[in-house]
Amino acid sequence: MTETAQESSHHESPHESPAEFKKHLSRYYVVFVALLCLTGITVGVSYLKLNRPLAITVALIIASIKAGLVAGVFMHLLDEKKVIYAVLLLTALFFLLLMLLPSLTILEVFKST
Amino acid sequence: MSDTVIPYMVKPHPVTGIPNGKFGIWLFLASEVMLFGALFSSYVLIRTGAPHWPPEGGLSSEILNVPLATLNTGILITSSITMVLAWASCKLGELPKFKLWMGATILLSFGFLIVKYFEYSHKFELGHYPSHDNFYAVYFTLTGLHGVHILGGIVVNSYLLGPGSKLWATDREHFTNRVENAGLYWHFVDLVWIFLFPCLYLL
CATH class of the missing domain: 1.10.287 (Helix Hairpins)
Structure with missing residues (x-):
């Protein structure tokens, strides 16, 4: 090394x-x-x-x-540096998906009733 | 002593353009966003599904201690600037100032936990444990996990203030990078609280 x-x-x-x-x-x-x-x-x-x-x-x-x-x-x-922005962009996308999960769950409830 | 040394701890890695330690801490913080994000998402789901929030009636701000939480917000914000000043002192080559600011950061961290102790104690005196209802389950889970992160920060920062600072004598830049990485973690812990405070105590 x-x-x-x-x-x-x-x-x-x-x-x-x-x-x-x-x-x-x-x-x-x-x-x-x-x-x-x-x-x-x-x-x-x-x-x-x-x-x-x-x-x-x-x-x-x-x-x-x-x-x-x-x-x-x-x-x-x-x-x-760009690499950190790239990591954070991916993180933000997955975070957004997590935040949308409650809404998606509600939609699923509507579908099943 | 092992001969294996992690490369690119001081110089930027040719691919990423940053030292490996910094890249590592950012990846770790990305995983932390997912951890807290999952819990926030669960909170939203539980809250929107409840007929009334908090379940026992009233307002969050009437049940939880807003003045103490506001004090803790001030403490964490202050600890963030002392942390960044500790790093800046390293960049300027001033080790005594680094020790002063890092010591202040650790003291403020303990201050945050002491305030939290009083908050928790009061809730326990009233018999309000995490099992009391969903409101307290969410409150204790989110603030408890955040508190564990504060403890983790105290351990790392104490190491850098104590035995870890020996590195300063042999490799200043490497030590400064370590302080920067610890700082990134610490600011993230502050950032989480910035959202926890209004979401749990005020809304």
């Missing part, structure tokens, strides 16, 4: 200088504050006692925005 032996003694220099990298740190703080605000909005909206379909829609939209911020910025998905 000479390749790995070479790797362990070789420290690649980062693509960015420390000064450039530090500039990106501010975006983490911005996302952190945004996530806290969105959590507050989620809880606040729940006290409005909206009708259930609207409440579910609003809560899931806010949760999706929060998830997007975490995945995009904290997990660096905004700037990733």
